[in-house]
Amino acid sequence: MNKRNLIAAVNDSDYIERLAEYIRHSSFGENWQLTAFTNAAALRGFIRSGYAIDLLAAQPAMLGELGDLPEDLTTAAFVDYYGQSKYEKELLQFQPLPQLLQAITSLYAAEGNQLPKPALRGKGPVVVTVYSASGGTGKTTLALQLARHADIAGLRSFYLNLEQWNASLPLSSDGSAGGDDFSKLLYAIQSDSDQGVSAVLAYRKRYPAYSLDAFVPCNNPDERLALGTDQAKKLIAAIAAAGNYGLIVVDLDSRMDAMHAAVFEESDAILWLTTPDIASFRKNELAISFADRKFGPEFKAQKPKFRFVQVGGALNDRTLTDGKQARMDAVLPFVEEWAGGEYLSGTGAMVPQYRGAVDALLRRLGIL
Structure with a gap:
């Protein structure tokens, strides 16, 4: 390069x-x-x-x-x-x-310049999805840190939050309105897929303090519940086709529905988070078993993309109900001051270690 x-x-x-x-x-x-x-x-x-x-x-x-x-x-x-x-x-x-x-x-x-952007399987920006069936694992923290770190490294990044309750970012980067932007975007994509790219360019916002682009959090949670598989795929495709990004990070909530399965299909890597406690691992195990039954071969085809990431504790591989080993690909330190929602701030002792682990994870994925 x-x-x-x-x-x-x-x-x-x-x-x-x-x-x-x-x-x-x-x-x-x-x-x-x-x-x-x-x-x-x-x-x-x-x-x-x-x-x-x-x-x-x-x-x-x-x-x-x-x-x-x-x-x-x-x-x-x-x-x-x-x-x-x-x-x-x-x-x-x-x-x-x-x-x-x-x-x-x-x-x-x-100035109209672009830094080199990686591509997996010969296509455009890398799509990384962050998921966990267990709440409180730090999904949003990791998703924001991935996008921020890559963007600072010169790889322009888009953060796409598809949680029902999206409280990841301020209402907008400058405090202005925009809570209905996501609804307008989905309407444009649904009515005419050719308008997807122009709609993305119109409704995206730059969050300088977070070093990433995103949509203003939607003020109508029903929009997320109504988001179908085709819409989710078209949305990701429109962001990718905008031509500005080397990385798209998708932040999903803890449910497991058809939209989640569709996002997995569009992803290059799926970072599946768990914590060392048995309850957290068990919830993720149940989610995988449910998806196997619900979505069948389509879901099973996504499993090579899974990268299990443990938050806190020492490296601890676990065995799934199907007898296969869930190998932990990475361990992220637990940052206490980020547990309250201050995802990108803080000067605590574990902050440098966390950011170092994020850098290592991006490199292992071949993104940096």
Whole structure:
């Protein structure tokens, strides 16, 4: 995979070292190569030598010393606050590095550029579904973290919540209305499947604080209950056909109906969550047995996609009622402060371990 060339120029060598160190050990570095300068003259010589530059971010004073720049060069000014410089595009220099890297990726994409996107089985974006028949396993936490982590790494992601009670995100990214957007979207898809892509583009919202795209949570739970198999498949297909995404993460609730089975069919991987306690595993076992009887060969054909993920505790393989071993493909640490619904915040001791486990899981799936 060819990396994009990020040029950063600030007069603080310690800042450059911290930025370079973070990129070196983060998934952002999979897509970007950093070249840094603390001297405007050296940067000017670099540019005039014709080296490849995909995005240039520099402090305003250093940009002013560079003179005329190529018209097709994406350039942004590092600032302390928006509106500080005369330049059209600005990046807050002093913000958490994950948010800074996301802002850089978003700025690059806004210029009509796209980072390489993975594909499984030769098709478009990867579709990963997160499911558990047991409540309280952290499905939504994992789904949001998967989409957020991949997006920050340069793989634009869409989070699709298909729970009946969707409380995963704020009403909208900017506090405005939009609770009926999902109903309008489903109507458009149902009435004319050719309108699916345009409807997705019209009703999707960007959630900058979460680093992902999504629909505003629906204010009518009946819409989810009425969502049929064909509609679910068309919805996922429309998001994929929008052409903007490398990853779609579907967050399902704990029931097991025909819509769930349809989503499984459209998925490349199904992350099936459980916890170490017997009750949680037993509920998931019952769900699998029910689906085997209810949906037959169609459901059984999806089983190679299952990736069992245990939340909390030590790795603990279990035996299903059919005698087959449920091999745990990954273990995620339990983050106590996220159990209350603060899915993406927190500075507790287990937060870095959880995010590291998410990164490892995305890599094992071949997404990053």
